[in-house]
Every structure is written in structure tokens, then in C-alpha cells.
Amino acid sequence: MTIRTLIVDDEPHAVDIIKRYAANVPGIEIVATCNNAIQAFQLIQNTKIDLIFLDIKMPGLSGTDLVRSLKSPPLVIFTTAYQEYALDGFDLNAIDYLVKPIPLNRFLRAIDKVMQFINGDKNRTDTQELKPAPIEPANHFLYLRIDRRLIKVNTQDILWIESVKDYIKVITTEKVLITKQKISVVEKLLPISEFMRIHRSYIIPIDYIESYHPNYIVIAGNKIPIGRNYKQACARIFDQPTGNL
Structure with missing residues (x-):
């Protein structure tokens, strides 16, 4: 099984980090990226999305407003530089809340929560292959x-x-x-x-x-x-x- 993933963030640098991290995790497929929540809303209506990495504070529609506007939102991991928004994120049953700049080990912990949710609450038996392989820090x-x-x-x-x-x-x-x-x-x-x-x-x-x-x-x-x-x-x-x- 593949987890079809959407990244929504108005900062290209933040999008690049998540894309690079996700490339190391088997089973995570980045289907698309959006730089605003309105664009993401339209994409979700027409595309199967299992997981969203979602920035909270964006121009126009916020990340939390996007989730509230969806009848059946995908799994959500909020990403933001503003710690004070964590409570709003968890009120919306987000899987996790990542504070920028996002370290790799913290990203992998969030992905592990996604796996546990799918394997447990969703009672899926075909997602064992999605567990992230151990990643050793590389020397650059x-x-x-x-x-x-x-x-x-x-x-x-x-x-x-x-x-x-x-x-x-x-x-x-x-x-x-x-x-x-x-x-x-x-x-x-x-x-x-x-x-x-x-x-x-x-x-x-x-x-x-x-x-x-x-x-x-x-x-x-x-x-x-x-x-x-x-x-x-x-x-x-x-x-x-x-x-x-």
C-alpha cells in the first residue's frame, strides 16, 4: 500500500525539506504540493489523498480552516513555526504537530504515528511495508x-x-x-x-x-x-x- 501525500505550505524551503525527508521513507508518495489552502481544497476534491503535511498560517485560508472545511479530511500533520497553534491542531484530531525547522528524527516520529494509526485504528494488515527504514545521518x-x-x-x-x-x-x-x-x-x-x-x-x-x-x-x-x-x-x-x- 502507498500513502498518497499532499504538502501544503507557502514556503518553498519548507516544502523542499519535507519532500527530501519523504523520499527516504518507503510507501510515502508525494502526489502534489500546494502553496495555499484554497488550491489544496480544490485538489482534495478531485484527488485521493491519505495524508497532508499542512502549514497552519498561510495567506487567505489557514490550514486549520482548510481541515474544518473538509467533510472527511485525510490524516493531517500540521507544520508551522508558531508553537502557540498546537492546541488548535490537536483539537482537529491531527496526527502530529511539527515545529519548523523540522529535524529528520522528529519527521520520522510523525510518520511512525501515521503507521500506527493505519495499522491500529484502521485495522489495516497490508501496511507493514510502509514502516520507514532506519536512516543513518549522512555526512555532507x-x-x-x-x-x-x-x-x-x-x-x-x-x-x-x-x-x-x-x-x-x-x-x-x-x-x-x-x-x-x-x-x-x-x-x-x-x-x-x-x-x-x-x-x-x-x-x-x-x-x-x-x-x-x-x-x-x-x-x-x-x-x-x-x-x-x-x-x-x-x-x-x-x-x-x-x-x-
Whole structure:
């Protein structure tokens, strides 16, 4: 059996993460993605959907309003950056509620709940094949061209990446590497669930963040500035009010 899955989110980055995670789980088929709830409502009327990954706060119709508008909604896993909406989600009998940024292990726990529901409450005997296979965390690497050589860098060792004119500085736990490259190109090569852009000139790894301030993030005792265009996104992730401090 295949679980036909729909992703509804107005943030392309969030959609990409779920699609990448789902690709590692046998039996999960991403049938479609929608960037708003109205589009999702129309699709659900004409397409068999077993499971929805559903963002709550979207322009126009919210995720919770979408569920309320459906006579027989599919299984729902809510995804949002706003912890305070969890109660609304569970009032609608959601299978789970994932807070962004979504870690892989938390995603797999939500999928396991879906499997348990299908195997238990639905009394299905043909879904054993859908249990997710164990996934070991993979090492990701960048290859930087320095002095006519390609230098292999484990992304787990990167503290931050800084753009300086036509060059980037890759600061690792052991050294600083400088190469002629655009930061936008390097950004596309990084694991999207592990790094975030906080400034036109800075990319940081989420796991190394020591503290957050509306104007900067601290990593290894260093203050990394948050750019004006990135303040709102950072505030959502760290569950802080926006505004000048």
C-alpha cells in the first residue's frame, strides 16, 4: 500500500525539506504540493489523498480552516513555526504537530504515528511495508577550489560562511578557507535542513547557534549579524516578536 501525500505550505524551503525527508521513507508518495489552502481544497476534491503535511498560517485560508472545511479530511500533520497553534491542531484530531525547522528524527516520529494509526485504528494488515527504514545521518561535504586543488570540507565542521566581495570565507572548527565563489552558489550545495541564510553575506549552521538576538546570532563566541531582510524569518524560527530593540 502507498500513502498518497499532499504538502501544503507557502514556503518553498519548507516544502523542499519535507519532500527530501519523504523520499527516504518507503510507501510515502508525494502526489502534489500546494502553496495555499484554497488550491489544496480544490485538489482534495478531485484527488485521493491519505495524508497532508499542512502549514497552519498561510495567506487567505489557514490550514486549520482548510481541515474544518473538509467533510472527511485525510490524516493531517500540521507544520508551522508558531508553537502557540498546537492546541488548535490537536483539537482537529491531527496526527502530529511539527515545529519548523523540522529535524529528520522528529519527521520520522510523525510518520511512525501515521503507521500506527493505519495499522491500529484502521485495522489495516497490508501496511507493514510502509514502516520507514532506519536512516543513518549522512555526512555532507563541500569541495572548495583553493590554489588549484579541490579541498574536501565536512559541512558538520563549518561554523559559518562569510561572503567578501567575489570570495567566500568558510570558517570551520579548525581553520579558515578562502575561495573565489559566490555565496548563493554555495548555499544551494548545503543541506537545507542544517544551514540558514541570516544575511546577504552570512550562512550559519543551526546546530552551532549558542544564542539569538534580533540583531545577531552568536556562534563560538562570535556575533554574526542578521540582515534587515532576514530579521522576520529569524524571529519566526526563534519564536520572538519582531521589532527594533
